[in-house]
Amino acid sequence: MLPILTALTALTVMWLPAADDPKAAGPFAQRGYYITFMRMPTYDLDAWETIIDGIQGDGGNTLLLWVAGAFRSEKYPITWRYNADHENVREDFVRDLIDHAHSKGIRVLLGFTPFGYDGVNQYPLEHPELRAIGQDGMPVEPFGIGCWGYNLCPSRPESQRFMLEYAREMLDAYPDADGLLIESSDYAICHCRDCGDRFFEEEFRFVRGISEEVWARKAEATVVVFPHYFSGADVPGFGVKAAKLPFDPRWSLVFTPHSARPEPDLIERARSSLWWDDSPARRGPQEIRAGARHAREIGATGYVPSLEAFTFVAAEAEEGQAWLKGKRQVPLGFGWLDPGEPPYDELPMRVQRIAYREFVRNPDLSFERYKEILGLDLFGAASTTQAVEDVLELQAAFNFQRTWCQPSPLTSLERVRAMEDRGELTAEKRAEYRAALDRLRAIEGRHREPRSEGERELHRVAEWVVGRWAGEERLLLERSP
Ligand SMILES: [Zn+2]
Structure with missing residues (x-):
């Protein structure tokens, strides 16, 4: 009741x-x-x-x-x-x-x-x-x-x-x-x-x-x-x-x-x-x-x-991907979260939810105006055009080639390794991933001295992504096929 x-x-x-x-x-x-x-x-x-x-x-x-x-x-x-x-x-x-x-x-x-x-x-x-x-x-x-x-x-x-x-x-x-x-x-x-x-x-x-x-x-x-x-x-x-x-x-x-x-x-x-x-x-x-x-x-x-x-442990090879079997799904690709923490x-x-909030209220809202609102919401008075472009790039990176069960290859070494094992990691793909990671490295570099909580988060998340490719993992993308 x-x-x-x-x-x-x-x-x-x-x-x-x-x-x-x-x-x-x-x-x-x-x-x-x-x-x-x-x-x-x-x-x-x-x-x-x-x-x-x-x-x-x-x-x-x-x-x-x-x-x-x-x-x-x-x-x-x-x-x-x-x-x-x-x-x-x-x-x-x-x-x-x-x-x-x-x-x-x-x-x-x-x-x-x-x-x-x-x-x-x-x-x-x-x-x-x-x-x-x-x-x-x-x-x-x-x-x-x-x-x-x-x-x-x-x-x-x-x-x-x-x-x-x-x-x-x-x-x-x-x-x-x-x-x-x-x-x-x-x-x-x-x-x-x-x-x-x-x-x-x-x-x-x-x-x-x-x-x-x-x-x-x-x-x-x-x-x-x-x-x-x-x-x-x-x-x-x-x-x-x-x-x-x-x-x-x-x-x-x-x-x-x-x-x-x-x-x-x-x-x-x-x-x-x-x-x-x-x-x-x-x-x-x-x-x-x-x-x-x-x-x-x-x-x-x-x-x-x-x-x-998703946060279930895959009992089967979801989407035909054997590497997912036995592993807990990473919600939205946010691999830094504890299993009990919602994403x-x-x-x-937040970039997505602010978009939903604004466009559902006014589908005619211009994208430029959305970006201003996004900047104010995330970075307050310290918002800059660059910070807004950077947070949009970061959001896009997480959903880049993401499927329902597989994180973006930019955030998932396991997925890239599986691609390599199957002979699918072409020179073209390596170059594309390297270029995206270079852009994220630049974002990480630009926000090392954050002036707002949002900018601190922007730096932290960008750092998490590029950190995944810090060591010999980077070679995976350098190697010629
Ligand atoms: Zn029947």
Whole structure:
């Protein structure tokens, strides 16, 4: 239950007229981030409260929190056994996390994927007969990010029963959550004879069932779904069409660049519609601005992009990279952090979060004006054009060729060594990396006598990167292939 005082605080925040709350300005009713909670096993409630406070600071009011695989299901312990070290599996603090979010005016939607991905994909380890069938007619191979398992065939009654009971248990565990994010899989469907062209109709049976249950519990709850049940359009990557079933305007929709193209007709009818992309997590401030503009262009009511950072220990060769196996993921490539320290207040991420805060409020803001604001935020009165250019360069270095599971080669000797072992470290790449590191060395040199806390951080982080290449490691980039 929400303590009364917390509830009152939440109401006060929500009832402030927009004019009195500069953070509420802008074209989007839903602002915030998508975070894969289940792949961040190392953060405790204190850390999450800090993360929530940061979202509020960025003008956010929405958190898409992917919880499946990271709560202690009593009916299906197989769903979290792989994640037994997750702080929430150990301490079950998501209720408190939600209370804290509400006290900051932030709504929390619980995320999961029907018949696939983390938690759910563990069930076929005990029930292999429920495995989905691949395009080749054979049961699917294991797949995952952090949590490896098998996606399920939704035509099997047992798969449907499991999904309903598991999602229901999540709702029971966190009754104060504001709704669900039902994220249709972006990597696999089932091609068995029963699913065939009707896969999304089969998936929808569950989606409609759990949505009705959510609304029966709480009429105003938000249920965000993919357009794959209503649009009839091609679903990117799968070679099948979306279903064309009746759309209930109580649903909210989410669209992404890689798995769900915007549908103007549905956007018009939906209760709300979110644009998602990976700009804050994986790209730079220019892309965040483009994301906010795109969200507005397609008529989305919200821009809720990814702020994913992973800290799981890889049990498999993620992305086919054997060198990652057995190692803890480095969140956003920030290798200086202790495992329990969240990465979002670190300097390169502050560049991104300030971009999100400013561009979501005003997608028309010029990039020059953003740079001025960034400088004032990070360096105060001591800001200079050079320091701003340097911090942008530093941010870009961390996301340079970074993938979901591999840090930038500029910050990861292991990755560069693996490239060399595979014969992929071409002379061109060596030259490119050397040039980038030379620019970071110059940044390190320029800020040795910092005049602000931000400049101190700029120096420290630049020094950390170039320090990784100080000794014989540098030879890795000098050597001719
Ligand atoms: Zn099937």
